[in-house]
Amino acid sequence: MNELSASSRITYRAVMVRPGVARRIRGLSDRTLAWLFITPTIVLLLAINIFPLLWTIYLSFTNYRANRANVPTIWLGADWYQSILTDPDIWAAMQVTAHFVIWTVVIETVLGFGLAYLIDKKFRGHGMWTTIILLPMMLSPAVVGNFWTFLYQPQIGLFNYVVAFFTGRAASSFQMLGDVTLSPWAIVIVDAWMWTPYVMLICLAGLRSIPDYIYEAAEVDRASKWRQFWSITLPMALPFIMLAVLFRGIENFKMFDMVNLLTGGGPGSTTEVASITLKRAAFESWRTGYSSAFAIILFVTVFGLANIYVKALNKVKSR
Amino acid sequence: MSVNATPSIVRRGLADRVLRRGPLEAAATTIIAAGVVMLMQPFSLTLYSWSLATTLFGTVMFTIVSKVRE
Numbered sequence A: 001m002n003e004l005s006a007s008s009r010i011t012y013r014a015v016m017v018r019p020g021v022a023r024r025i026r027g028l029s030d031r032t033l034a035w036l037f038i039t040p041t042i043v044l045l046l047a048i049n050i051f052p053l054l055w056t057i058y059l060s061f062t063n064y065r066a067n068r069a070n071v072p073t074i075w076l077g078a079d080w081y082q083s084i085l086t087d088p089d090i091w092a093a094m095q096v097t098a099h100f101v102i103w104t105v106v107i108e109t110v111l112g113f114g115l116a117y118l119i120d121k122k123f124r125g126h127g128m129w130t131t132i133i134l135l136p137m138m139l140s141p142a143v144v145g146n147f148w149t150f151l152y153q154p155q156i157g158l159f160n161y162v163v164a165f166f167t168g169r170a171a172s173s174f175q176m177l178g179d180v181t182l183s184p185w186a187i188v189i190v191d192a193w194m195w196t197p198y199v200m201l202i203c204l205a206g207l208r209s210i211p212d213y214i215y216e217a218a219e220v221d222r223a224s225k226w227r228q229f230w231s232i233t234l235p236m237a238l239p240f241i242m243l244a245v246l247f248r249g250i251e252n253f254k255m256f257d258m259v260n261l262l263t264g265g266g267p268g269s270t271t272e273v274a275s276i277t278l279k280r281a282a283f284e285s286w287r288t289g290y291s292s293a294f295a296i297i298l299f300v301t302v303f304g305l306a307n308i309y310v311k312a313l314n315k316v317k318s319r
Numbered sequence B: 001m002s003v004n005a006t007p008s009i010v011r012r013g014l015a016d017r018v019l020r021r022g023p024l025e026a027a028a029t030t031i032i033a034a035g036v037v038m039l040m041q042p043f044s045l046t047l048y049s050w051s052l053a054t055t056l057f058g059t060v061m062f063t064i065v066s067k068v069r070e
Helices: A004-028 A030-059 A080-084 A088-119 A126-138 A141-151 A158-167 A184-209 A214-220 A224-252 A257-262 A274-283 A289-315 B014-019 B020-040 B044-047 B050-067
Strands: none
Touching: A030 A289, A080 A289, A088 A184, A088 A224, A088 A274, A088 B020, A088 B044, A126 A184, A126 A289, A141 A158, A141 A184, A141 A257, A141 B044, A184 A224, A184 A257, A214 A224, A257 A274, A274 A289, A289 B020, A289 B050, B020 B044, B020 B050, B044 B050
């Protein structure tokens, strides 16, 4: 009897504790629970994304300098924007960026699609070749920048010796990173080497999404391979190619690390892409307000491109 | 026996045809692309000066029209 009452007491206590917590959770609506779960993420997003963005927008209208934080801040209105958008040096930096973006995207798209087309044929050992082709993409840009600096060395660099072997020119007669004409191409080559596999992967996804029965129907209609490529393969893979172009375009528009490691913007300012100019204004000249305005201009451009990217992505998803 | 002569295709006005998400998004996308081209072209400093305004206009337009009905 005593044992029974003891066990019933324990049960009673357990019952007394549980409803309190359960009732509190059960009392919350699904909507409140959802908000409870996403609140930490929203707070983190506000703290590390939205607040710095709003603060940068504010700074872009002031004369604030990060190295003279005690100096009173003066409101300048759109003066920095006007200054940047009429500055021939910044315009030149934009043209350097355009050269880099256009050529890398063109080369990566052509080579990436070509490689994807070959890999899609599923020849013997295609899995191994895919892995080998994907290797450069898996490396860190810092590592790539460093070892390509060695490859481009005029005395000991392998690149110069390969060019010398095919052209007959002396290996030490040209400098890829030190020459005004060659240095913009040097960074294009490295970026194309590193990111062509990425474009290949996206194009491969596009090619693999084309159903076989379309090709079978084309075979029945006696369409040539050339006709099949232009009328089936290319149109159906086009949204994926667009996606790759936009993605690489956005990434290369804000490219910093690899260019900084390879040339640092030099020689002179021949490889000074927009992000290098921005870094120099922000952390070498300490013109924080000016560089904030420049950053906002770049942000608006990237945001605009991202809108087009999302539209292309939705088009791919709807297929 | 009577035949229903009412046309099944409803004629839409110009505003109905144009003020839809598809064409408006395409217009906004074109404006953004024009703004980006203006920013990076090597021909005219004036075009470069107006690039931010163009891109910003296109981006705001895209954000608004993406909420418009299909």
